[in-house]
Amino acid sequence: MNIPSDKILPDFSADESGGTGAGGSGTGPFYGLRVAVTGGTSGLGLALVRELLSRGARVAFVARTAERVRRVAEENPGAHGIVGDVSAKDDIYPVALQVAGELGGLDVLVNNASDLGPVPLAMLSDTECEDLERAFATNVLGPFRLTKALMGALASSAREGRGAVVLNVVSDAAFNAYPTWGAYGASKAALHQMSRVWGEEHADDGVCFLSLDPGDMDTPMHAAAIPDADPSTLKRPEDAARELADAIAGALPRHAAHAASVQESIKEPEGAVL
Amino acid sequence: MIAANRPAQRPPGAKLLVVDACRRINHASRSSFVEHLRAGDLVVANDAATLPASLAGAHGATGASVEVRLAGRPSLRPEDVRRFSAVVFGAGDFRTRTEDRPAPPALSAGDRLVLGPLRATVERVLGHARLVSLLFDGSPDEVWAGLARHGRPIQYAHVGAPLALWDVWTRFAGPPVAFEPPSAGFALDWRALASMRGRGVEFETITHAAGISSTGDEGLDRLLPFDEPYSVPRATADAIVRAKARGGRVVAVGTTVVRALEHAASEEGTVRACEGVATQRIGPSSRLRVVDAILSGTHEAGTSHYELLRAFLDDATLTRATLELDSRGYMTHEFGDSVLIERAAPGAC
Numbered sequence: 001m002n003i004p005s006d007k008i009l010p011d012f013s014a015d016e017s018g019g020t021g022a023g024g025s026g027t028g029p030f031y032g033l034r035v036a037v038t039g040g041t042s043g044l045g046l047a048l049v050r051e052l053l054s055r056g057a058r059v060a061f062v063a064r065t066a067e068r069v070r071r072v073a074e075e076n077p078g079a080h081g082i083v084g085d086v087s088a089k090d091d092i093y094p095v096a097l098q099v100a101g102e103l104g105g106l107d108v109l110v111n112n113a114s115d116l117g118p119v120p121l122a123m124l125s126d127t128e129c130e131d132l133e134r135a136f137a138t139n140v141l142g143p144f145r146l147t148k149a150l151m152g153a154l155a156s157s158a159r160e161g162r163g164a165v166v167l168n169v170v171s172d173a174a175f176n177a178y179p180t181w182g183a184y185g186a187s188k189a190a191l192h193q194m195s196r197v198w199g200e201e202h203a204d205d206g207v208c209f210l211s212l213d214p215g216d217m218d219t220p221m222h223a224a225a226i227p228d229a230d231p232s233t234l235k236r237p238e239d240a241a242r243e244l245a246d247a248i249a250g251a252l253p254r255h256a257a258h259a260a261s262v263q264e265s266i267k268e269p270e271g272a273v274l
Numbered sequence: 275m276i277a278a279n280r281p282a283q284r285p286p287g288a289k290l291l292v293v294d295a296c297r298r299i300n301h302a303s304r305s306s307f308v309e310h311l312r313a314g315d316l317v318v319a320n321d322a323a324t325l326p327a328s329l330a331g332a333h334g335a336t337g338a339s340v341e342v343r344l345a346g347r348p349s350l351r352p353e354d355v356r357r358f359s360a361v362v363f364g365a366g367d368f369r370t371r372t373e374d375r376p377a378p379p380a381l382s383a384g385d386r387l388v389l390g391p392l393r394a395t396v397e398r399v400l401g402h403a404r405l406v407s408l409l410f411d412g413s414p415d416e417v418w419a420g421l422a423r424h425g426r427p428i429q430y431a432h433v434g435a436p437l438a439l440w441d442v443w444t445r446f447a448g449p450p451v452a453f454e455p456p457s458a459g460f461a462l463d464w465r466a467l468a469s470m471r472g473r474g475v476e477f478e479t480i481t482h483a484a485g486i487s488s489t490g491d492e493g494l495d496r497l498l499p500f501d502e503p504y505s506v507p508r509a510t511a512d513a514i515v516r517a518k519a520r521g522g523r524v525v526a527v528g529t530t531v532v533r534a535l536e537h538a539a540s541e542e543g544t545v546r547a548c549e550g551v552a553t554q555r556i557g558p559s560s561r562l563r564v565v566d567a568i569l570s571g572t573h574e575a576g577t578s579h580y581e582l583l584r585a586f587l588d589d590a591t592l593t594r595a596t597l598e599l600d601s602r603g604y605m606t607h608e609f610g611d612s613v614l615i616e617r618a619a620p621g622a623c
Contacts, residue, residue: 102418103352159509160508
């Protein structure tokens, strides 16, 4: 089934809950905004943590390894490090409790943590079921559970006029049939479709859903997928983080008018580049 | 009434007893709650998520097992999580009825408690041998992480299976500040909120740190509810003004919403956006300035929740409603059935 290309990026106009915008200060749309990023200790997630902190957001990040969480929290003063595995059902509420507890609510959730499936990449018929299950647990069930647990916090933020955005990080592998990217691509396609339905269902609650492909970046995940890729041909995660932060800003209430132009600058899933 | 013993927030057979402004009593399915609202009404719920406020551990000096139930904190601020008031029980857990629980070892200022990964010091005893002020070690984030790892939702013997956080968070739960779930909100899901919107009914929230409902100790229970911090967002205050102006009713979901809104109200019934601490008790002599109707659980006479309902209804009607609840098999407690009570307005009938 083909996804109509004009539907791939969500409609920002859904967010019209009113209010006077984020943070309540003139120092930018992220000032004081409460943001949570999963997979925040490496690659795009870490770049997002730094980008959002630099824009004045209050940031909580989630990752599996306690030592890395501690190190990133130390290196980025003000960031709240939370140890948890979004693929594990029993970790979701403890993570949600800490996110909403430490930030006192939530305005923006970035479901960034991802699992590649089999490493090295494998044809679907060579993919072990356990590798596929892990990819879906991390890329679909994790975002589903965490978003559901935090939907109340997001909707409260929207009612209070701060705006609420969920950004699901997807991939062009969700839309194009790349051999050996089946587990990852199928799970990201599921996440993308879930974003679209959520967006429809919660538009009137003022919660905006973005499902965006950051492009091929020089990250540990990309190195695991394509070990011999030339890093100089890849996007820097810092650049992708800046674009995604702009897209989030565009989806916040007082920036709704600006949203369309931001939307254009984010890479559309098109053509094979991997 | 029978205690609801399964942790289902919206069981298909849930019942709703409706008392209208003319004191007429009707029975409905709780899933029809939204149909009892009118265009122009404003529904206000408590968006507090529930803390895992039960902490098992040991008393440092004696090694005796204790269960600490966090019961209050000075404010709703996220970093304000080092100091709590708490009720301490001796050995055992929720499976034993609170009134049958052994007392904790004698507690005094300076005592250390080891609660899983958390460490706390008893600052002082608060006028009752089982009620203390606790100060946790560590940073606020360390306290949050410790609660997340080790805490369990406070629960009572009538529910046999251990509760998980997902059992006690309402669909619209936001800031985790409640010590027990604001369970009237269990009745509502996202579909219900969408359906309110479709009927021209507004939905807003306050945040109120709902406290514990029972300690098993008569002396302590007489002190309930403890002081509870709350906040009323501007959007909610504005919506109340709009609802009053158009003649709509303000329908509170749960006793905590009544307590917060009535505490925040001026003498004339104006509610401003504010943060406060609800200290008052609401009962038969209270004059309600803001709230016109309440969706609540079913409550037994003598509880503070039942007393609050007496502010909405004369005793004769309330007694009649209670008899109906009993004779028609309504279930009680947090996973039980519900009542929707409109403040009596006999003049309009």
